[in-house]
Amino acid sequence: MLSSTWRSRSTRSVLVIGAAAALALTGCSEKSTGSDSDATGSGAGGLSIQPVVQVDSEGKEVPAADASNAADPAGDGSATCPAGTSIAMAGALTGPDAALGINIVNGVKLALDQHNKANAGCQITLKQFDTEGDPQKATSVIPEIINDPTIIGLVGPAFSGETKATGNLLSDAGLVAVSSSATNETLTKNGWTSFFRGLAHDGVQGPSVAKYLVNTAGYGKVCVIQDNTDYGVGLAASITAGLGAAADASCSASIKKGDKDFSATVTKVAAANPDAVFFSGYYAEAAPLAQQLKSGGVDAAFVSADGTNDPQFVAQAGNSATGATLSCPCGPAPEEFTKEYEALIGQAPGVYSVEAYDLTTILAKGIDGGKVTRPDLLEYVRTYQGAGLARDYQWNADGELSNALIWIYEVK
Numbered sequence: 001m002l003s004s005t006w007r008s009r010s011t012r013s014v015l016v017i018g019a020a021a022a023l024a025l026t027g028c029s030e031k032s033t034g035s036d037s038d039a040t041g042s043g044a045g046g047l048s049i050q051p052v053v054q055v056d057s058e059g060k061e062v063p064a065a066d067a068s069n070a071a072d073p074a075g076d077g078s079a080t081c082p083a084g085t086s087i088a089m090a091g092a093l094t095g096p097d098a099a100l101g102i103n104i105v106n107g108v109k110l111a112l113d114q115h116n117k118a119n120a121g122c123q124i125t126l127k128q129f130d131t132e133g134d135p136q137k138a139t140s141v142i143p144e145i146i147n148d149p150t151i152i153g154l155v156g157p158a159f160s161g162e163t164k165a166t167g168n169l170l171s172d173a174g175l176v177a178v179s180s181s182a183t184n185e186t187l188t189k190n191g192w193t194s195f196f197r198g199l200a201h202d203g204v205q206g207p208s209v210a211k212y213l214v215n216t217a218g219y220g221k222v223c224v225i226q227d228n229t230d231y232g233v234g235l236a237a238s239i240t241a242g243l244g245a246a247a248d249a250s251c252s253a254s255i256k257k258g259d260k261d262f263s264a265t266v267t268k269v270a271a272a273n274p275d276a277v278f279f280s281g282y283y284a285e286a287a288p289l290a291q292q293l294k295s296g297g298v299d300a301a302f303v304s305a306d307g308t309n310d311p312q313f314v315a316q317a318g319n320s321a322t323g324a325t326l327s328c329p330c331g332p333a334p335e336e337f338t339k340e341y342e343a344l345i346g347q348a349p350g351v352y353s354v355e356a357y358d359l360t361t362i363l364a365k366g367i368d369g370g371k372v373t374r375p376d377l378l379e380y381v382r383t384y385q386g387a388g389l390a391r392d393y394q395w396n397a398d399g400e401l402s403n404a405l406i407w408i409y410e411v412k
């Protein structure tokens with residue numbers, strides 16, 4: 001478990017500046033890192049993603065949360081539960097955006113490892129399901145989870161598109177689904193009764209980041225580029241609205257997920273001569289886009305959000321990532337959490353690792369309290385209130401957090 005000395009501190013900041021806390025996730029071995037990167041997930045010159053500031057919906061600084069009272073997945077060590085009690089994780093574990101899903105499942109693993117070591121009478125099993133981040137594949141994977149009676153809770157789905165495609169199935173089954181990463185604003189407006197979002201949605205992220213870009217960074221003209229995923233489209237709309245007059249419609253552009261040639265978009269952006277380019281999408285496209293903008297003579301600042309906020313962006317973009325601003329509704333990893341994570345996983349935590357750990361801890365606390373059926377665990381989460389490492393967790397009737405903020409990061 002996390003050390004008692006760490007948990008007993010009366011005050012501390014979750015913000016840890018340095019190599020361990022910079023979200024410097026080691027690169028996944030199956031990923032291509034490109035000539036300007038190494039196998040550690042750092043780009044050329046040792047670049048990494050560093051936390052800068054937490055902001056509210058007005059783009060103004062908000063102090064980091066105090067994690068000293070965060071829930072401990074180990075509990076008091078006296079829990080009992082039926083043999084075979086399981087939770088699932090569903091998300092991209094392979095494919096072009098797999099690093100994001102791997103960050104999540106590793107956070108789940110850490111929480112369960114700490115729980116199971118402390119509670120001999122309650123061993124919670126993790127069952128992993130790879131959706132590749134593909135909504136179509138998710139529609140065949142999620143029924144497998146639903147049809148397994150030992151699974152009483154789900155961490156996921158991970159991406160917005162797959163969540164949208166399967167939310168009704170999970171809601172109809174009454175299986176609690178806590179997502180550490182699906183941020184499309186509309187997900188909680190579908191009448192689902194079992195979906196709970198563990199971080200701010202894009203309707204919060206968009207205005208927060210937009211006002212930070214205009215009022216703090218001082219950008220007067222921004223080109224917004226989006227991919228065609230549910231996440232990319234929704235976030236781009238929110239960012240554009242938040243930017244107001246600073247969003248230049250003449251250089252807005254759309255790309256397709258999987259595209260690698262952005263020459264037409266680069267030409268369009270170069271002609272507009274903006275102060276910044278905001279990309280709404282994932283790192284697999286963000287990296288080559290940043291490279292091609294740079295090689296195409298675009299000197300504008302490169303800005304993106306949580307879909308890009310992963311060391312694989314730095315690894316794949318190389319020197320072109322230097323100075324990029326990346327936002328996320330996810331918080332940086334506390335120092336002791338990072339040590340525990342690295343000891344178990346063998347690499348530093350990444351985007352969504354802390355949220356996945358917190359959400360798994362909530363499920364484990366419910367199970368330890370005797371909520372070992374789907375209906376009981378669902379009701380436990382619905383009425384839960386407590387502190388985590390990243391933030392306080394309490395949900396409204398729609399499954400949204402009662403309070404959620406945004407972090408700004410920079411590639412340095």
